[in-house]
Amino acid sequence: MNKILIVDDEDNVRELVKNIILNYDYTLAGEADNGEEAVEKYKTLTPDLVILDILMPGIDGVETLKRILQINPKAKVIMLTVLEEEEQVETYLKAGACDYIFKPFLSDKLIKSIEKVLCSQKKTKDV
Numbered sequence: 001m002n003k004i005l006i007v008d009d010e011d012n013v014r015e016l017v018k019n020i021i022l023n024y025d026y027t028l029a030g031e032a033d034n035g036e037e038a039v040e041k042y043k044t045l046t047p048d049l050v051i052l053d054i055l056m057p058g059i060d061g062v063e064t065l066k067r068i069l070q071i072n073p074k075a076k077v078i079m080l081t082v083l084e085e086e087e088q089v090e091t092y093l094k095a096g097a098c099d100y101i102f103k104p105f106l107s108d109k110l111i112k113s114i115e116k117v118l119c120s121q122k123k124t125k126d127v
Contacts, residue, residue, distance in 0.1 A: 002118055003029035005047040007038040007064065008080065009056040013103070017051055020107045026114070035064035042068050042075070049118060051110075054081040054092070062095050069096045076117050080105075 004026050006017045014031050022028060029047035032038040035058050042050065050068060054061035061079055068075045079092045079100040092100050098117040101109055 001025070001027045002048040003027045003045065004114070005029045005032065005038065005041060005045060005050045007032045007035070007050060007056075007061075008053040009033050010053075013053070013080070017110065020110055021114070023107075024111055024114075035059035035061065035067070038064050039067045039071070043071060048076065049114065050075065050077045051114075052077050052079055052097075054079055054083065054088075062091060065092070065095050065097060078113050078117055 004021050006014050006021075006028070008014045008017070011033075014033070018028055018031070029045040030041045032041050034056050038050070038052065052061050052064060056064075059067070061081075065077055065079070068077060075096075077097050079097045080103055081088065081092070081100060082103045089100055098120070099113045101113055
């Protein structure tokens, strides 16, 4: 069962994502409300996927992504953002994100992204 770490400073967003993933039989590895906590939880929980908000107090999502990738260069991360600028999206992908989703989002969009990222992880392991 794939374990997912949810990182967002908004309680309601974390709760929404948690409800969506649990309805689709994914396992909740844990939650964090800031980048520092996310990095520490990533080390101890070793999730298969991180769903990571961009705009957070303290270290932002891009810096958090970079720190997670220092721990595990093959980490799978989906970025959540309210910013819909092409340059920003390129920044996330160049930093190592596997995918991104614009807020607000529908559950189908999130699940499709999760399945795409985890499916690519499985194919990589099989090779």
